[in-house]
Amino acid sequence: MDIAKETVTECYVRVVNRDGETRTCHVVRFPCTIGRVKERDLVIEDPSVSSLHASLSVNAEGQLCLEDLGSTNGIYHHYVQVPQLVITQREEVVLGQVTLVIALTEAGLEATPSVIEMARKAMPTPQSEMSAAATTASAMASPPAPTAKEETTSKSHKILKFNELSIPSNPLDGSPAATISRLVGSGRGGIVCPHCWHRFAVDEFLFIARHQSLVGDPVLGPEAPIRFMPSRFTPEGNALDAAGMSCPDMACPRCHLRIPQAASEMPPLFLSIVGAPASGKSYFLTSMTWALRSVLPRNFAIAFTDTDAVNNQILNDFEETLYLHLDPNEIVGLRKTELQGELYNQVLIDNMLVNLPKPFMFTMMPAEHHPRYQEVKAGMSRTLVLYDNAGEHFEPGMDQADNPTTQHLLHSDTIFFLYDPTKDVRFRRRISGSQDPQMEPTARVQRQEIILTEMINRIKKYSGMKSGGKSARTLLLLVSKYDVWKDLLDMELPESPWQWNSACNTCALDVDLIKNVSFAVRQLLEDVCPEVVATAESFAGEVLYLPNSALGHSPEKQEDSGMIGIRPKDIRPFWVSVPMLYFLYEGGFIPSIPEESRVRHPEAAVSCKLSGDVYFVTLPGRPMPVQVPVFFAGYQLRLPGTDLWFTVPPVKTAPNMAET
Amino acid sequence: MAYELIYTSSERGLRPGTSGFCTVAYTKGLPAQKIPLLEALSGYRNAYAFQEGKSGQEPVSWCHYRSPLFGREVSVLSRISAAGADHTGRSNKLAHHILVGESERVAGGPAWVSLQPGFFRETWNEEPHCFNEPKFLPSGDFGDCRARCWEALTGDGGHAALLAENVNGDDGRVVVLLFEPGMDMLPLIGEAMALLPWHVRWRVTYNTYFTALPAGMLCTWRCCLAGSDAAREARRNPRAMVIDLTSPLPPVEDTPMAALAREGRRNGQKELQSVSLTLEEPMTAPPPPQRLSLRSESREINMLTLKPRQYR
Numbered sequence: 001m002d003i004a005k006e007t008v009t010e011c012y013v014r015v016v017n018r019d020g021e022t023r024t025c026h027v028v029r030f031p032c033t034i035g036r037v038k039e040r041d042l043v044i045e046d047p048s049v050s051s052l053h054a055s056l057s058v059n060a061e062g063q064l065c066l067e068d069l070g071s072t073n074g075i076y077h078h079y080v081q082v083p084q085l086v087i088t089q090r091e092e093v094v095l096g097q098v099t100l101v102i103a104l105t106e107a108g109l110e111a112t113p114s115v116i117e118m119a120r121k122a123m124p125t126p127q128s129e130m131s132a133a134a135t136t137a138s139a140m141a142s143p144p145a146p147t148a149k150e151e152t153t154s155k156s157h158k159i160l161k162f163n164e165l166s167i168p169s170n171p172l173d174g175s176p177a178a179t180i181s182r183l184v185g186s187g188r189g190g191i192v193c194p195h196c197w198h199r200f201a202v203d204e205f206l207f208i209a210r211h212q213s214l215v216g217d218p219v220l221g222p223e224a225p226i227r228f229m230p231s232r233f234t235p236e237g238n239a240l241d242a243a244g245m246s247c248p249d250m251a252c253p254r255c256h257l258r259i260p261q262a263a264s265e266m267p268p269l270f271l272s273i274v275g276a277p278a279s280g281k282s283y284f285l286t287s288m289t290w291a292l293r294s295v296l297p298r299n300f301a302i303a304f305t306d307t308d309a310v311n312n313q314i315l316n317d318f319e320e321t322l323y324l325h326l327d328p329n330e331i332v333g334l335r336k337t338e339l340q341g342e343l344y345n346q347v348l349i350d351n352m353l354v355n356l357p358k359p360f361m362f363t364m365m366p367a368e369h370h371p372r373y374q375e376v377k378a379g380m381s382r383t384l385v386l387y388d389n390a391g392e393h394f395e396p397g398m399d400q401a402d403n404p405t406t407q408h409l410l411h412s413d414t415i416f417f418l419y420d421p422t423k424d425v426r427f428r429r430r431i432s433g434s435q436d437p438q439m440e441p442t443a444r445v446q447r448q449e450i451i452l453t454e455m456i457n458r459i460k461k462y463s464g465m466k467s468g469g470k471s472a473r474t475l476l477l478l479v480s481k482y483d484v485w486k487d488l489l490d491m492e493l494p495e496s497p498w499q500w501n502s503a504c505n506t507c508a509l510d511v512d513l514i515k516n517v518s519f520a521v522r523q524l525l526e527d528v529c530p531e532v533v534a535t536a537e538s539f540a541g542e543v544l545y546l547p548n549s550a551l552g553h554s555p556e557k558q559e560d561s562g563m564i565g566i567r568p569k570d571i572r573p574f575w576v577s578v579p580m581l582y583f584l585y586e587g588g589f590i591p592s593i594p595e596e597s598r599v600r601h602p603e604a605a606v607s608c609k610l611s612g613d614v615y616f617v618t619l620p621g622r623p624m625p626v627q628v629p630v631f632f633a634g635y636q637l638r639l640p641g642t643d644l645w646f647t648v649p650p651v652k653t654a655p656n657m658a659e660t
Numbered sequence: 661m662a663y664e665l666i667y668t669s670s671e672r673g674l675r676p677g678t679s680g681f682c683t684v685a686y687t688k689g690l691p692a693q694k695i696p697l698l699e700a701l702s703g704y705r706n707a708y709a710f711q712e713g714k715s716g717q718e719p720v721s722w723c724h725y726r727s728p729l730f731g732r733e734v735s736v737l738s739r740i741s742a743a744g745a746d747h748t749g750r751s752n753k754l755a756h757h758i759l760v761g762e763s764e765r766v767a768g769g770p771a772w773v774s775l776q777p778g779f780f781r782e783t784w785n786e787e788p789h790c791f792n793e794p795k796f797l798p799s800g801d802f803g804d805c806r807a808r809c810w811e812a813l814t815g816d817g818g819h820a821a822l823l824a825e826n827v828n829g830d831d832g833r834v835v836v837l838l839f840e841p842g843m844d845m846l847p848l849i850g851e852a853m854a855l856l857p858w859h860v861r862w863r864v865t866y867n868t869y870f871t872a873l874p875a876g877m878l879c880t881w882r883c884c885l886a887g888s889d890a891a892r893e894a895r896r897n898p899r900a901m902v903i904d905l906t907s908p909l910p911p912v913e914d915t916p917m918a919a920l921a922r923e924g925r926r927n928g929q930k931e932l933q934s935v936s937l938t939l940e941e942p943m944t945a946p947p948p949p950q951r952l953s954l955r956s957e958s959r960e961i962n963m964l965t966l967k968p969r970q971y972r
């Protein structure tokens with residue numbers, strides 16, 4: 001039976017709770033989030049259901065799709081755990097101890113109901129999600145009853161309480177056991193795997209066997225060392241594998257990939273870099289990390305180092321290619337980012353081939369000469385986790401269960417959206433005389449707000465965000481290739497928007513300048529491509545618009561190959577570290593220039609009228625008011641093209657924010 | 661029937677809205693769930709840095725993989741290579757995959773098929789489209805078993821037997837061949853495979869430019885660029901036999917398989933099968949001189965293990 005030929009516009013869900021009581025819901029708005037808390041569209045008050053358990057949405061083919069959103073107890077369909085399920089006819093699924101009957105019509109709900117009972121009998125006893133959150137649980141903790149073949153897999157997932165293990169009483173500081181002990185004691189909610197973004201409790205860490213005979217992992221393949229739940233430790237605090245070898249390396253219980261110890265100890269800051277294909281994400285990432293290595297320690301007393309060389313190897317190669325190349329005249333370049341291969345880990349989760357982008361990890365800690373070292377040491381020691389996605393991954397239709405390559409968007413603490421003006425024909429018309437090969441009349445153009453919209457839709461889908469709500473995160477919209485379009489910005493920008501501040505004994509970020517630049521860039525985008533501004537501001541409560549140039553110079557075409565690259569002598573990156581510095585300023589990691597040291601400009605007499613989250617500012621001699629979003633409130637702004645300075649007042653109540 | 665799929669960077673892909681690295685063509689009827697699996701096999705690692713300008717000399721990955729993900733008796737034959745610059749002036753690659761079912765297996769085996777001129781696409785400049793006809797696999801076999809390429813490279817064709825003698829179904833020992841740029845590995849693989857009976861050839865998996873094992877795949881013969889990460893990894897693998905083609909090889913044992921590779925005798929299938937029986941013997945102990953009796957009347961016997969066939 002195929003009744004899903006047309007786009008699904010409604011469906012019916014019958015919720016059968018653990019006592020057999022039923023209620024039927026008519027769903028007419030998608031995505032419809034399902035979970036235990038009242039913020040969800042479909043609320044199921046059962047402790048075995050996660051606060052955000054699943055969502056019902058309509059996919060690109062117009063079919064109804066039920067998707068697990070990282071729940072603890074998963075979704076079971078015919079006794080098999082499924083990450084997602086396309087529903088074209090009546091289906092019964094089990095979420096924890098609750099059964100859902102889903103059909104496209106109300107009449108469709110009525111069919112042979114016996115499966116419910118059968119399914120429930122076949123289910124493992126789900127643990128309480130509430131107690132799970134408080135103590136230890138994860139999706140892997142309650143796998144379906146193992147078959148003989150799966151025994152090795154499930155054995156490693158057996159939950160051992162940490163205090164049941166024979167932990168040495170005084171493990172060496174810095175050893176895995178010491179890390180786990182400390183994390184258990186710290187009360188941190190759990191670890192988010194930087195590879196697959198699975199949240200798990202500290203005592204679910206697997207260890208990686210080291211004995212040569214212990215190979216063959218169900219997730220990573222026949223040649224990978226076995227992952228195991230430790231039961232014995234060395235006196236130094238390493239786990240002992242079955243052959244008695246001391247094992248220091250830990251791995252995620254879901255994807256089995258290695259998580260460096262430092263990354264598990266220092267809470268992560270996830271950064272997602274989003275942009276269309278060929279918008280220069282790899283070049284930006286490379287220039288940014290290279291700049292941060294010197295800017296952070298030198299100016300802000302923050303040490304910024306590779307968390308471990310293995311994970312960052314590719315990025316290190318990129319840095320060496322651009323910044324440490326021997327011949328400054330030779331054209332060098334980074335290869336087009338692939339969608340598989342060396343930048344990805346391929347794993348088999350639930351017998352499904354899943355492609356996960358390799359994270360790059362950096363350890364950020366206050367340097368010992370940081371003025372408040374003792375005070376901020378614990379809070380400021382973080383692991384910065386970032387990903388170099390191929391732009392193709394952000395295109396509509398590329399978000400699939402087996403290719404969850406952009407799911408870091410859900411966890412990201414900040415998002416950098418790279419907007420490439422050379423891909424916009426309207427920008428090109430305003431820039432004349434550029435020798436940039438990317439500006440040739442035949443060079444490709446692309447509508448980039450589509451990528452931005454797709455990114456927003458994915459975040460809303462993953463997080464169950466209400467369609468009208470705004471994210472509390474700041475979206476950094478980076479307008480790249482500034483060297484090409486800088487004449488369009490009516491401003492002279494300093495190389496480094498920060499100043500020495502003797503009170504802090506470090507530099508302080510010139511946030512006034514950054515905000516003012518952001519306003520100028522926003523005005524320009526409003527003029528050239530207003531839909532980009534509208535899309536960005538419909539999603540984020542605050543958008544910061546920043547110019548940057550990863551290379552500071554136009555690339556050149558390599559004669560023989562036709563590929564574009566750059567001569568190292570020409571590389572002069574501009575403002576590549578500023579987005580990250582602003583993010584660190586927002587998080588309280590670095591200071592801004594104090595009030596008393598700020599330069600104030602004489603202001604014009606203006607009238608401001610607040611409407612929603614936008615001020616309508618009437619300036620002298622201007623017939624039309626200027627629209628200023630409230631996130632510019634409190635900063636002195638200059639209207640581009642004029643000498644008119646003004647400030648809009650802070651709003652008393654924050655605009656409506658909705659975010660998980 | 662055999663399905664094919666082509667993956668490269670293109671201004672426009674087959675699926676609406678796709679561009680950049682994407683699938684640009686496949687055979688009508690290719691099951692949808694196989695498409696991401698084939699795409700996942702399309703990784704390519706350039707051997708040279710961008711500025712070395714040697715894109716024409718990048719090694720080609722000719723491979724034959726099997727995996728439970730595709731089905732028990734399904735093979736994937738692929739050719740993946742660097743492909744100059746794409747429409748954005750950035751590095752491109754071209755991956756051509758062919759999904760071969762049991763009924764399409766031809767006597768020559770996967771390497772012989774891959775060696776047939778024109779079988780794989782080496783360039784792509786067409787609009788995205790579906791192929792209406794299934795891919796046709798040429799039928800044929802190696803003329804004889806003489807390992808001429810091995811002879812030219814190492815001075816002794818008998819070295820081809822080092823690979824063939826280590827074949828033992830899915831549990832065969834991994835053989836790693838370390839090569840340097842410019843060595844054409846596919847004919848070497850082909851000559852080693854020619855030593856095996858035809859039904860065994862389709863069980864042997866290989867990659868002429870191996871960089872990493874894709875998840876869920878089997879790969880027995882792996883050619884790794886000397887000095888690469890994959891080569892270092894291979895040297896650490898206690899279960900792999902490493903043959904370093906960049907330095908002189910030690911003399912090879914006088915096994916029947918080595919003799920076959922040197923002389924290229926091909927006195928009917930009987931001869932070949934009798935040789936294949938010796939594969940049971942471990943490498944270190946040369947097989948006893950006497951011939952094992954050939955129970956060719958029993959087609960239900962696995963000639964490698966002398967046990968009843970497990971499949972079908």
Ligand SMILES: [Zn+2]
Nearest residue numbers: 193196252255
């Ligand atoms: Zn993981």
